[in-house]
Amino acid sequence: MRWEGGGDLRSLSRAGLFAVAAGLREPPYRARQLFGWIHRRLATSIEAMTDLPAQMRRTLAARATLAPLAVDATRESSDGTIKYLLRAPDGARLEAVFLPEEDRRTLCVSTQVGCAMGCTFCRTGTMGLSRDLSAGEIVDQVYRVETDLRARGHPGDRETGRVLTNLVFMGMGEPLHNLEALIAALDLLLDPAGLGFSHRHITVSTSGLVPEMAEFARRTRVKLAVSLNAPTDEQRERIMPVDRKYPLARLIAACRDFPTTPGRELTFEYVLLSGVNDADEDAQALASLAGPLGIKVNLIPYNENPGLGFGAPDPTRVQAFHEILVRRGVLAMVRKNRGRDVAAACGQLAAQS
Numbered sequence: 001m002r003w004e005g006g007g008d009l010r011s012l013s014r015a016g017l018f019a020v021a022a023g024l025r026e027p028p029y030r031a032r033q034l035f036g037w038i039h040r041r042l043a044t045s046i047e048a049m050t051d052l053p054a055q056m057r058r059t060l061a062a063r064a065t066l067a068p069l070a071v072d073a074t075r076e077s078s079d080g081t082i083k084y085l086l087r088a089p090d091g092a093r094l095e096a097v098f099l100p101e102e103d104r105r106t107l108c109v110s111t112q113v114g115c116a117m118g119c120t121f122c123r124t125g126t127m128g129l130s131r132d133l134s135a136g137e138i139v140d141q142v143y144r145v146e147t148d149l150r151a152r153g154h155p156g157d158r159e160t161g162r163v164l165t166n167l168v169f170m171g172m173g174e175p176l177h178n179l180e181a182l183i184a185a186l187d188l189l190l191d192p193a194g195l196g197f198s199h200r201h202i203t204v205s206t207s208g209l210v211p212e213m214a215e216f217a218r219r220t221r222v223k224l225a226v227s228l229n230a231p232t233d234e235q236r237e238r239i240m241p242v243d244r245k246y247p248l249a250r251l252i253a254a255c256r257d258f259p260t261t262p263g264r265e266l267t268f269e270y271v272l273l274s275g276v277n278d279a280d281e282d283a284q285a286l287a288s289l290a291g292p293l294g295i296k297v298n299l300i301p302y303n304e305n306p307g308l309g310f311g312a313p314d315p316t317r318v319q320a321f322h323e324i325l326v327r328r329g330v331l332a333m334v335r336k337n338r339g340r341d342v343a344a345a346c347g348q349l350a351a352q353s
């Protein structure tokens with residue numbers, strides 16, 4: 001690999017940084033230093049890398065960039081959730097959401113500015129797709145939030161040094177629609193010389209891009225969550241246009257073929273929309289899809305988005321739906337609603353300033 005100069009250093013793989021060092025006629029250990037500064041010490045500028053020779057830093061700064069995402073604002077929910085409004089150097093706005101729980105501290109990460117999938121119940125879906133995020137912009141959400149949480153006094157884990165324990169790629173965008181950048185970002189986040197997340201603690205969600213699911217399975221060991229949201233094509237294509245391209249029969253076959261191992265599971269996400277997909281017969285049909293495959297179902301009571309025309313289900317309906325799944329032998333959980341008061345909940349991200 002040759003480095004021609006230019007570009008964002010944070011998006012480069014380890015091999016890419018070795019090519020940078022070679023291109024500057026520096027020894028390979030300089031590439032390891034660079035990697036450590038960017039992905040472990042979370043540097044925000046080339047000048048900050050004080051153990052690199054001054055000349056190397058000057059040349060690098062002239063030929064490449066390391067511009068961090070700007071944290072424009074944070075909004076804290078009464079339940080401890082923090083929504084981060086971030087801005088890329090070109091002005092693109094995106095969001096990441098910190099979700100603290102007793103036993104884990106999770107960041108919900110975005111992969112695109114907006115989304116092309118057009119799910120009708122989703123605030124992000126109404127924006128359309130502005131652009132993909134680069135691998136560097138994806139990992140920098142993690143780095144900016146990790147840095148902010150440390151500054152707020154959150155202690156890092158004794159073993160890993162990190163405040164964040166888990167990552168979910170369920171923010172703005174369809175992660176598998178930006179597959180190359182996603183895989184590159186995952187490689188950086190999993191690298192033990194960087195923040196060293198475990199693949200067991202990362203989940204990527206998809207609306208059901210069938211060919212990309214197979215590609216994803218081939219290229220990474222992290223977990224996948226399929227946003228199913230309806231048990232029949234008739235219902236699903238009304239709320240998720242992707243179903244017209246990849247109907248349930250193909251999606252379920254792709255789920256069956258997905259290579260699961262202990263620590264690398266596939267789950268179904270199911271957003272419960274009042275009067276749309278939350279009837280007893282929907283639960284029965286869902287059990288018939290998930291049961292034979294042994295797939296766990298996460299039920300997510302809808303967070304109302306004004307103007308989209310969908311309502312939150314009644315809690316008794318959620319309970320009845322859940323009970324049917326359990327009675328049918330399906331492992332099912334009702335996900336707690338988090339960050340609703342700051343529009344940081346599932347499907348509510350729209351990078352409002």
Ligand code: SF4
Binds near residue numbers: 116123171
């Ligand atoms: S639910 Fe996910 S895939 Fe669908 S429009 Fe929203 S962000 Fe995109």
